[in-house]
Amino acid sequence: MDAKVRVRFAPSPTGGLHLGGVRTVLFNYLFAKHHNGEFILRIEDTDQSRFVPGAEQYILDTLAWCGLSPDESPVHGGNYGPYRQSERKANYKKYADQLIAQGNAYYAFDTPADLEAKRAEVPNFQYSRTHRMEMKNSISLSATEVESLLKNNTPHVVRIKMPENEEVIFEDIIRGEVSFDASTVDDKVLLKADGMPTYHLAVVVDDHLMKITHAFRGEEWLPSAPVHILLWKYLFGLDQMPKWAHLPLILKPDGHGKLSKRDGERLGFPVFAMDWTDHITKENTIGFKEKGFLPEAFINLLALLGWNDGTDKEIFTMEELIASFSLDRVHKGGAKFDYEKAKWFNQEWIKRMDNEKLSRLVQPYFDKAEIEIHEHDYLVKIIGLVKERCHLLPDFITQSAFFFKAPTTIDTASITPKWEAKKQQFFEALVKIYSDHIIADKQTIPAIELEAHFKELAALHELKPGELMLPFRIMLVGGKFGPGVFEIVEAIELKDATSRIQYCLQILSTN
């Protein structure tokens, strides 16, 4: 039987994790869990010039928030560590040497300045068979020259020698057969002058050493696939190579191109999973988490960007995704990100979520808005009352603040045009009745009874309840929104309701 499924997500820790990155993690995770396999997090920090402090922790935090916990990682450990490529540096040279010995790679001594000059001189310069002999390397130079350069520790890189008449063909799980003429691809650098491998060498060596069975990555990697295939062939044999799948890109909602951080800023939506603060500029980029998305919704919407189960089902739990995920239902084409639909997913998840659980998630937003919650049970109850009108977590503040303190702004403009003495008298009578209840030690009354009393009183004053409802609502919540008025009165209790009515009557009489 086939070996146990092992997949990896291999980000370089350079900044916030964006939608596309998280989706790549998700597909890796779902595939692994679907096949009872293992999901590995490997940090590809081979470019020391791009090291960003905190970025690795951010990736870990993001995976934790999303519920995509790795089985092996720099912090979770595992039998194939270390899981940071910078700590695996010693591994790579051996393989580079092997490639050179086999004639599949060579030393190149060109300085960055040499390369720059050559690029300026030759339009569309490629370091390949067309110009290889014009450069300074162990193919163009004599053996003695190379030896002395090496002996003098002349800075050099190792480049793969792309074959001349070879068609590189491989099977992509999503795209089917893909082929390249190897001679059109340039001689990629494998080992840099600082001794660190480039992605090309590192990914092949580590996938082999970590026994990766399936390698998934974004479509932007497709053009360099022939380099990786060749490396597998030269180093470990094609029969050992993982199965590849190049995932479709997530595109800008408007216009064209890959979704980027700037699109989010421009169009007003998050692109990163969580808040990310640039360590140099201190500029903060908002994340889906902080914007008020539920991780369940975030995962759900990401899963449906480029995949579906073939039915009309759109709301999936993680368990359901694991059960039904399959790579052959992943699309080939990129998907434009639609923030409106993203919010819809979140709303659906808010509606489904347990009030108690929701209350714990919403509490921080109340704290931030400086709205004091005296009783937790009261908050839970209010959440149940307003949840279906909230798309994002902060919506709970605007939708329910009036349950905790009297509204600060009152839309009196919607009352005054039809305000009259009769109505004034009605509300004064209502205040009297509520006050009597309070004196009788009744702090609140069930909504149904409140409504019945209200209607009786209206009839007594020869007014239709309909003309009183809107003013009443505005007195209580400040505007034309919110749950049923009598439910509100029941919740905020008579004392509070009374003072809100009185406050408004005062404003209305002075106008």
Add this chain to the structure above:
RNA sequence: GGCCGGUUCGACUAUCGGUUAGGUCGCCAGGUUUUCAUCCUGGAAAGACGGGUUCGACUCCCGUACCGGCUACCA
């Protein structure tokens, strides 16, 4: 420029040769809600183009167009 990939309503997508091309978001209209939201009903809205193959093509093949990705000692 070169190489590679992609193309169904505005967006996400179903369809694996035979359908009035379906669903969801958004949009519009109506109902419910004596408010808003929810919810319900209805509506507008799509196979890039041109050739084949076939009794029959959204579906298979070729070409064109358009879009995207890559083309660093970055990943």
